[in-house]
Amino acid sequence: MRIVPVNTPTVVKKFLSNYIWEVPSTEKVLYLTFDDGPTPEITNWTLKTLNEHNAKATFFCIGKNIENHPDIFKSILDKGHAVGNHTHNHIKGWQTGTADYLDNVSKAESVIQDRIKNQKSTISNKQSVVPKLFRPPYGQIKPKQGKALLDLNYKIIMWNVLSFDWDKNVKPETCLNNVTTKSKPGSIIVFHDSLKASKNLIFALPKVLKYFGEKGYTFKALNT
Numbered sequence: 001m002r003i004v005p006v007n008t009p010t011v012v013k014k015f016l017s018n019y020i021w022e023v024p025s026t027e028k029v030l031y032l033t034f035d036d037g038p039t040p041e042i043t044n045w046t047l048k049t050l051n052e053h054n055a056k057a058t059f060f061c062i063g064k065n066i067e068n069h070p071d072i073f074k075s076i077l078d079k080g081h082a083v084g085n086h087t088h089n090h091i092k093g094w095q096t097g098t099a100d101y102l103d104n105v106s107k108a109e110s111v112i113q114d115r116i117k118n119q120k121s122t123i124s125n126k127q128s129v130v131p132k133l134f135r136p137p138y139g140q141i142k143p144k145q146g147k148a149l150l151d152l153n154y155k156i157i158m159w160n161v162l163s164f165d166w167d168k169n170v171k172p173e174t175c176l177n178n179v180t181t182k183s184k185p186g187s188i189i190v191f192h193d194s195l196k197a198s199k200n201l202i203f204a205l206p207k208v209l210k211y212f213g214e215k216g217y218t219f220k221a222l223n224t
């Protein structure tokens, strides 16, 4: 039985209104997000596919994966996508004390900001301040952890459309349908550039880009 819906219920969004669930918009714009990378093969494939459709996106990276694959992280920045923090070790907020949670987020943030700083010296970047974006792994975050991160000027980015790409019981066609039927202008859509999700991702992503592209949508990064 699926207990998490594809669309985030309004009651949840109202209750946790300090978090960002969508970007209210009357324009045809969608915000694709990719969690859990950088992952060899999958992230590069994702970048290439986005590029073919002139699409920008936001990558919520795991700090440890950035340390392991700095070249892939650099490619994400080079291509003009946004990056966000997904903790250093993909930890669960509900099972972690607030101090430990904040430490883990901060560790990943140092890795991210150091690399952005290096990158800025080599590429022109029109933004002088890079916003700190954060997405909690598994969507799990205690109110105390959320408040502490907001106080540290993080924007906490949730979603209003889940593709369920990571779920082995979800067929590629269903993953595609989840996105094409539930997205609307300003939706924040969750995919994963991970091995686990790759079968569904590789099927669904090009079709999502084509489907909405033909309807006149553009795909933007969350820092714009």
Ligand SMILES: [Zn+2]
Pocket: 035, 036, 086, 090, 136, 137, 138
């Ligand atoms: Zn994750």
